[in-house]
Amino acid sequence: FDPKAEISVTQDGNRLFEKAVKDNIETVWHRHEAQQPQCGFCDMGLSCRICIMGPCRVDPFGEGPQTGVCGADADIIVARNLCRMIAAGAASHSDHGRDLVEVLESVSKGTAPGYKIRDEDKLRQLAGEYGVDMEGKDVLAIAGDLARAMMEDYGMRQKAVTLVSRAPEKRRELWDKVGITPRGIDRETSEMMHRTHMGVDNDWQSLLVQGLRNALSDGWGGSMIATEVSDILFGVPAPKPTMVNAGVLKKDQVNIVVHGHNPVVSEMVSKACMSEEMLDLAKAKGAFGINLAGVCCTGNELLMRRGIAMAGNHLMTELILTTGAVDMMIVDYQCIMPSIGKVASCYHTRMVSTSDKAKFPGMEHHEFHPENAEKKAMALVKTAVENFTNRKEVMIPVEPQEAVGGFSVETIIQALGGTAEPLIDAIKAGKIRGAVGIVGCNNPKIKHDHGHVTLTRKLIEKDILVVDTGCVSVANAKAGFKLASAADMAGPGLKEICKALGIPPVLHLGSCVDNVRILVLVSALANALGVDISDLPVAGSAPEWYSEKAVTIGVYCVASGITTHLGPMPPITGSLNVVNLLTRGLTDVVGAGFAVEPDPEKAALFLINHIEEKRKGLGLDS
Amino acid sequence: FDPKAEISVTQDGNRLFEKAVKDNIETVWHRHEAQQPQCGFCDMGLSCRICIMGPCRVDPFGEGPQTGVCGADADIIVARNLCRMIAAGAASHSDHGRDLVEVLESVSKGTAPGYKIRDEDKLRQLAGEYGVDMEGKDVLAIAGDLARAMMEDYGMRQKAVTLVSRAPEKRRELWDKVGITPRGIDRETSEMMHRTHMGVDNDWQSLLVQGLRNALSDGWGGSMIATEVSDILFGVPAPKPTMVNAGVLKKDQVNIVVHGHNPVVSEMVSKACMSEEMLDLAKAKGAFGINLAGVCCTGNELLMRRGIAMAGNHLMTELILTTGAVDMMIVDYQCIMPSIGKVASCYHTRMVSTSDKAKFPGMEHHEFHPENAEKKAMALVKTAVENFTNRKEVMIPVEPQEAVGGFSVETIIQALGGTAEPLIDAIKAGKIRGAVGIVGCNNPKIKHDHGHVTLTRKLIEKDILVVDTGCVSVANAKAGFKLASAADMAGPGLKEICKALGIPPVLHLGSCVDNVRILVLVSALANALGVDISDLPVAGSAPEWYSEKAVTIGVYCVASGITTHLGPMPPITGSLNVVNLLTRGLTDVVGAGFAVEPDPEKAALFLINHIEEKRKGLGLDS
């Protein structure tokens, strides 16, 4: 690899990649190169390993076998593979939500020292939605009852997961009609896995319909629970200034980086970093302080609620380590490349895994549980501080970039003056043409952050408000889109509104599970307008997605009525039927569909056009 | 394909294969041939499609890529793939159990006409185990409470699924120590899917440990519930004579074949077949009666409880149709090759799918639900009878073979005179050296039924009692092992016991979910001897397995302490670490392990040796 290869649109990315190559570090780009060309059968979704009469594959050129040993054809094989991706994505988010529900229950029992109910209003609101009897009960008792009510959403005793009640009535009726109202969170995943077993569902359409239901069980179930309980335990996010990019690491401070998705761990680490004891120890070790930074979504969770800096997104996780400035990286789960232990071994960095569900090569394992998390966090931070003196050469490639994060639906409404009315008025008046949620990951198939930044720029120029989550939010913050002054990059209408409200044209809504904030927001808009979500001038986009979770998010967005653009093609091109259903046919079923377009410039045109169409449909510009 | 190719050790198999080739029917053997050579990466477990940074594969020769794009190495990739097979298998059985629990609840509410509580004793026993308060409640109320208690096993509110209480205490302690006591049925599947997402669990050992827990959530959870509720609703099986092989189809009767796994459908069909109205109609159409036969496990369920004949097992499902004698095939789910609709289209056979979870190409869909099942069954049987007159050429290749089936643990104990004592005495005395459960499917990689029949013969010759389920039970019945007179094929000790009790040396325990009867039986034996399951002179074997469900069954057997032989190699040879753990390392963890041996003769030697070793361990022959 040429050390000067521009693997990223970001300066820190390219500079650290250069350093990595010089330091002889194998990165994700190296491994991606080594895999080329990737298996075409697998890439087109045409290989099947569901049973051991196989493995089987269908020849896309029509010459070789057209069915697996069981008789499954390309449509069935592609659909089953895609559905299993949905199942895995839904399971991941939902299992993350499960951990939060368990912490909530532990808090109610007093067995989770360090955790507490931080937002009583939200607790009561949720308890209300779950029909918890609050009469004469104290906060902890309510929390316990809520936790147990949420647990029922994971089970099989309900007709529907509770929070579908938040969706507009028309949407819920549509779900009932199509038969995709999600019943239980784990249940839909199990049924999806069952249906994709050999000899169960062999109708590609009915498989995909269950795929929709499974994804909805995530969006309106597991993920929504994850976000809401996080808000209860750690606070509802509110806008606050922060810093982003590799420059947030400090030469003269102890740098601890949290990586993963679950705030249950990172919140305790954050607390420990602020303790007098640790700060004193840091000083004693010659450091000016303890600098906590995040990568990936657990970073987003901290940024949203505490303004903690973000060092990078998915593809930056290896590169961040090559600064030599990370004294400890603490990981929980999801999107943690198993390579990073090896990368860290070339530097002084201590690598620590914390979840009972996730261990990694080359990491020490210190398991966090609600009862011991507070203590564990202190012990880890201590080790990190002590590691400061082991630093060797350090290279901080850039100065940090300022940004504002922390927009929850609550605070957006608050910024608007307490109601969604001004936003709706701005949309009606055409000053804001619509909104796009840009979400998802990085993928070495696309130049790092190129898709995110290009698409975002094009959209705000056309007066389209952008909200983002996950790895996109870091890309956009690094690009400078998240300052109030970035309003100048927006079209005249959006600029006017942003200036009036003092907000940037790109709003950070949080982590990947926080995509549910988008669902809540669009539901509020749809309800205010008396229409369905699919009538709104809004869209979703995942320009650089890579993960199964992203598939599930895309599917629950579409099933909720939000047309969604994907940058990379999912592994479905082996079946034109599946491609056509997802890109066209679904519109007749759920009023929204997918568009796949690797080029962000073209994607921008598609999304702008989509929004203008929806405006027309609502008669907004007539 | 040569029409004379001996694809089976059975006469009906070979004769019908010849007919199929002449009729220009594409069979599973044709498709298997067309897939050769199968992808070695996939076959060795070395390909990964978990995210779209990939697809990736590891070069087993060590020269090409050794990790995926994320950095996952061969061990991680192999372990993740295997774990997803376990998850799918567990989900399948457990989702089947879920359907039964829902019928049980419907019965309690009076909304499932045609279904009833057929075994009150078993209902009360289960209710007791689930801690249901029965005081002053009628049967239906108890059934409702039991159903709801079972639903909690699917959820996340429990520390352990209820029926682990049936395992010997030592086993439960071991599970707790290793951390594999299953908590919730769907939960473990979800967590398994989560852990195998990119960037979650990247420790091949910890992945496999969760694989054990996931499998136990099936064996002691979903599958056990499926079997027990089936017994409650349809009766506890008792030995009865039956007939097997393609010869059970009748030239002069309406032949209806049920295929799949769930007795919820087939029991109603069976009822309808016996109705006066339908029998009269059949006569009117010129048929001498209505002949219901089964293939695959739903057939086993009917055989166990009603002595209904079995036409064949997995690889016979296509061939049975080529007789031209099947007036209707009614399928529910699992192991139903999507090819059979096409096969049937060459004959007059009507193909009907019945489950809301499973549709198939070339089948009419008539959805069964508890409320309408009785009526639907009548309507379908009527159509089948009317189809009798559309028959063209019919070929019944062989005369049927007699057999005895229907051994539940309850009736085995009863056959022994009410206690397990005589069995234990026979084992102690060495007349019966031990017992092997032979289970699982067919696989075109192995000559049809060769593995099952060869292994069974070798074992009974050595005085080892064989119990079987699923597709094995059909193979063994066809081979004539299931007649009291088959005692003559057994060694002297086993022969003596069989003659004394009037039972065959090979006992049919039921369908694939009924493998839990083996767990219950060995638990009873272990408890009676005051030892753990892993101390017993017993073993498991799946000589011709093909499905993910079979993987899960194998894993829960091993995790329960039953050393298990597999005929075909699972897709794990890409990782010697995984192979070694499963075949050797696990013994230190759970006291049992896997042995892979495609050759049934060698497998017999291994199993005999294993049993003799266990006898030595118990000091039985000293």
Next chain:
Amino acid sequence: MKQVIVNPERCVGCMQCMLACARVHSRSLDLTGAALETPGPRSRVHVGAGRYNEGFPNRCRHCDPAPCQMACLTGAIFRDPASATVLINPDRCINCASCAMACPYGVLRFHEDATAPPGRAVAVKCDNCDLRVSQGKIPACAEACKTGALVYKDLEAAMGEKTRQVARAMSSGEEKPAIPETVALYRSMKRAALAIKNRAEAS
């Protein structure tokens, strides 16, 4: 000069060389696009199954003298002097299959092709990816093959390497087995299946 060398003992039967070959002989050069073309591009390399269903990549050896060339009455088959590749001029091919009968490897196929006059089946075979090679790339099959069953190497060097391997395998005390244990295990399972099948058939 470099050429594609076949190491059949390394083939795992993944058929990814076939997809790669068909792709680079398409007009769109993109797999999904290629699958939608008419006539559909087809692979010039053919993976077959051995006795125990192991893979075998069957590729034109560009023999010299080439039996196919000698059998071709119309002179459609010729050798490119620069690359030594045996090529077919589709305009001259009369679809008589003489070449196929002469080819000891059976790598000739007859079908419509993007390079041939439309609507007419012609003889098609490996062209050594001469176009790609002239662009500084390596033949598509060798690029796709991750196990080293198809490698693009100098023949001299490859044979030298092979000699060393054989020599090492023959001498005792060799520390590293010629075939990794994983592959040996995998293959032993496939062989066992064949042995049992044969025995079951005999009985």
